[in-house]
Amino acid sequence: MVDKTQVIIIGSGPAGLTAARYLGELDVQYVLISKxxxxxxxxxxxxxxxxxxxxRFELGSFPRSHEIYGARLRFPGYEPRDVWFEEAVGVNARREDLGTVLEKKADLSKGILRLGARVTSVECGQDGCSVKYMLNDNTHQVESDLVIDASGSHPVSCKKDGVRSYLSDTETGYGFQYQVRYGTDEWEFPRLNYFYFGSGYSPRGYAWIYPRATDAAVGTGGLLNILRERNTALPGHLDRxxxxxxxxxxxxxxxxxVKREGALVPLxxxxxxxxxxxxxxxxxxxxHCSPISGEGIYYAMTAGNLAAETVKECYEDNDFTKQKLKSYEKRWQKAFGSDLKWGRRIQRRFMGTSSGESSSKFLESEDVLRKVAEMLLGLKSVRSAIIGCLPAYIKSRLAFWQ
Structure with a gap:
């Protein structure tokens, strides 16, 4: 038996679940398939x-979320420095808790969730789409007018004759992470997200600590080609x-x-x-991921929202052509494309050496430090942070050549 729906969503991350939420609100039927x-x-x-x-997405509070009020930054040649803000800049959450919140936001009266299912093929042609998947050792098939692939850094629709090829090792990062749990009530991390740059913490990337109420995510990483060249033992960076x-x-x-884990990240x-x-x-x-920090939750949710809006317009105009779908790309580039473009330029400039070892003295400025923190925490766009830091950077370079 072949099931039929209007839209198939692949993946239950922030992009997929947000697309499901807004498709439901826009009265579009969907089937979401996730491994x-x-x-x-x-x-x-x-x-x-x-x-x-x-x-923006009215998430409210959710279990075990931990409010964060700033950043602890460390750059080569400097001691760690803290940047605090008067109000919370966001929350750290376990991804399964965020997933539960996003799932509850989805309108299941318009959709069906097929969880624990593995997609085996995706075919999209002029007249429609067909997706096959395995669930409970049985093969299933669903047909639709459109597919939203939000299946991760190696999208399943790109395995064979897809929209594009997979990203190269110079465009892909690898993050290795500990999940750690507090063993005592006498000490805990401050409500800051840690960003540590330098070869002692990461091979041309950065290391992070994201504290939560009873535990924390602690990780490091870098571009895949560099990691393979150096054959670096990443756990040593985290232990240090x-x-x-x-x-x-x-x-x-x-x-x-309590857990060691790793994953590929598009950078x-x-x-x-x-x-x-x-x-x-x-x-x-x-x-849709920051080339500087590897974070992508906000970008993914925004993309899911914009994908749903584009789909709705396709039905209103009865137009499912590539030319019509092109408006989706224009939308997300307008929404956050600048962050990705300028983030990639910063990555090449300051992580092209030993993870920023060549950083100049402009990082001494507390004002510059605050702007960097605002950028990393998503309070300001990458471009605005660059513009804000530019005078101090130029001044430091002129001083260097004098």
């Missing part, structure tokens, strides 16, 4: 949800970071590693095309 039995349960992610996402940031310089008395900046014949890519599948 995860519980959305977000196996996603490797720091889990920072910026204030912009909380407000944790020892530095816990009392007695020994984290084992305060934290227990290519703007990736096109993000649409094809009756097909849209969203979230990591479309490269």
């Amino acid at each position: 995860e039995s519980r959305p977000g349960e196996n996603k490797v992610c720091g889990g920072f949800v910026p204030q912009a996402a909380l407000e 970071l944790l020892n530095e940031e816990t009392p007695d310089q020994d984290y084992t008395g305060y934290l227990t590693v 290519a900046g703007i990736v096109t095309p993000s649409y094809g014949q009756r097909l849209l890519l969203a979230g990591d599948a479309a490269g």
Whole structure:
């Protein structure tokens, strides 16, 4: 038996579930297929949800979310410095908790969730789409007018004659992460997200600590080609970071590693095309991820929203052509394309050496530090942060050559 629907969504991350939410609100029927039995349960992610996402998508509060009020930044040649804000800049959450919230936002009266299912083929032609998947050892097939592929950094629709080829090693990052749990009530991380740059913490990338109420995500990473060249043992970077940031310089008395995990991350900046014949890519599948920090929750949710709006217009105009779907790419580029473009330029400039070891003295400025924190926490666009830091950067370079 072949099921039929209007739209097939592949993936239950922020992009897929947000697309489902808005398709339901726009009265469009959908089937969402995901390999995860519980959305977000196996996603490797720091889990920072910026204030912009909380407000725009009306997420409210959810279990075990942990408000964050700033950033702790460390650059080569500098001690760690804290930047605090008066109000919360966002929350850190376990991805399964975020997934539960996003799933509840979806209108299931208009859609069906097929969780714990593995997509085996995606075919989109002039007259429609067909997706086959395995669920409980049985093969199923569903047909639709359109597909939204939000299946991750290696989108399933691109395995064979897809919209585009997979990203290269110079455009893809790898993040390795500990999930750690507090072992004592006597100490905890401050309500800051940690961003540590330098070869001692990451091979041309950065290391992070995202604290939560009872645990934390601690990770490091970099571009895949660099990691393969150096064959770096990433756990050593994390052990060093944790020892530095816990009392007695020994984290084992305060934290227990409960899980080790890793994943690929798109760090290519703007990736096109993000649409094809009756097909849209969203979230990591479309490269919607910050080339600087690897964060992408807000971008993914925005893309899911815009994909749903584009689909609705296709039905209103009875037009499912590539030319019509092209408007989706224009929308997301207008919404956050500047962040991806300028983020990629910063990545090449400051992470092209030993993770920013060549940083100049302009980072001494507290004003510059605050602008960098605002950028990393999603409070300001990448371009506005660059413009704000430019005078101090030029001044430092002129001083260097004098």
